[in-house]
Amino acid sequence: MSGFLARYLAPRASLSLRVASVRQPSVLIPRWYSNGSGAPKYDNKYYDGLVKDKKLVVFMKGDPSAPMCGFSRLVVQILHMHGVDQYEHHNVLEDVEFKEGMKQYSNWPTFPQVYMNGELVGGADIMLQMHQSGDLIEELKNIDHQSLLLDKSPSE
Structure with missing residues (x-):
């Protein structure tokens, strides 16, 4: 480990030891x-x-x-590029209980979360990969939506 990295991590290592010794509550669901x-x-x-x-x-x-947040904006932009502007959405910032419950329900720790036909597709990173690979066009067909990207000619 380089000298700079060792000096940078050393104070943090001692901090993590003190934090690790704090007694954790035994209740799994917060009050x-x-x-x-x-x-x-x-x-x-x-x-x-x-x-x-x-x-x-x-x-x-x-x-x-x-x-x-930027990830939520990315999902909105990707959907917009495909001509999907009307969809059900929920703001997880409005209710902490709702947000935490959604994380447990989906077993997915981050937002945004995109569901198609009742199934979790993923977050912004997966939506971006699907957009780049063309798989999103097929998934949109499964929800009876034709992507606007199919309507564009190669010269546009």
């Missing part, structure tokens, strides 16, 4: 994540209702007209 009865405010049935039988749902920071 703020309940409706007062001890049960979660949002359960899998609730989230199923948001995504099942829906062609396209985006859980994002902000909304399509005003994304609150």
